[in-house]
Amino acid sequence: AQTVTQSQPEMSVQEAETVTLSCTYDTSENNYYLFWYKQPPSRQMILVIRQEAYKQQNATENRFSVNFQKAAKSFSLKISDSQLGDTAMYFCAFMIPTNAGKSTFGDGTTLTVKP
Amino acid sequence: DSGVTQTPKHLITATGQRVTLRCSPRSGDLSVYWYQQSLDQGLQFLIQYYNGEERAKGNILERFSAQQFPDLHSELNLSSLELGDSALYFCASSGAREPQHGNTIYFGEGSWLTVV
DSSP: OOEEEOOOSEEEEETTSOEEEOOEEEOSOSSOEEEEEEEOTTOOOEEEEEEETTOOSOOEETTEEEEEETTTTEEEEEEOSOOGGGOEEEEEEEEEGGGTTEEEEOOOEEEEEEO | OOSOEEEOSEEEEOTTOOEEEEEEOOTTOOEEEEEEEOTTOOOEEEEEEETTEEEEEOSOOTTEEEEEOTTSOEEEEEOSOOGGGOEEEEEEEEOTTOGGGOOOEEEOOOEEEEEO
């Protein structure tokens, strides 16, 4: 069974600073995808970033980047130059495309960006 | 716009009643997922369908059922509703048919259910 663990239920960061959210997962699969989703107070689920397991290069999307360590089964999200609009719950997720897209989500990390 | 459409967006109903939530996945996506999110809670996986067949089941109550139709839209049926069923219900879809384009799970905006 696949599991996703987000060990930080809550975090806070000062505006303009950098913060890293941690995520670890467990799987015996070799081909999978990892995601970070953002859920702001509006409750909409917004895809932040995606990483293919077969790619060694870490994915980046503007101020968001990941540190993907496949051997350690770690997938952390770094937010640079934090903005007030980054305040949200962040979910780490894992998906196996060869198994009809079977997915697993972590319990989420609530991030508060302080002015 | 994720391309996943959920209806209704908001629903208020009484205890003991039955409701149906509807989801249209992104065009071409074969997998549909249903999640429940209560206030200040994480996502609770309910069930997944792939091309009309149930593929994975999570913590879905026996009072709840779902199906995916030949046109790939899905419905989540909630019956004998209780106050504790009040939650945001998400539908999501993924394009497992197109691995070369990458597989991503796209969420709808959710259906807010309030049981009074």
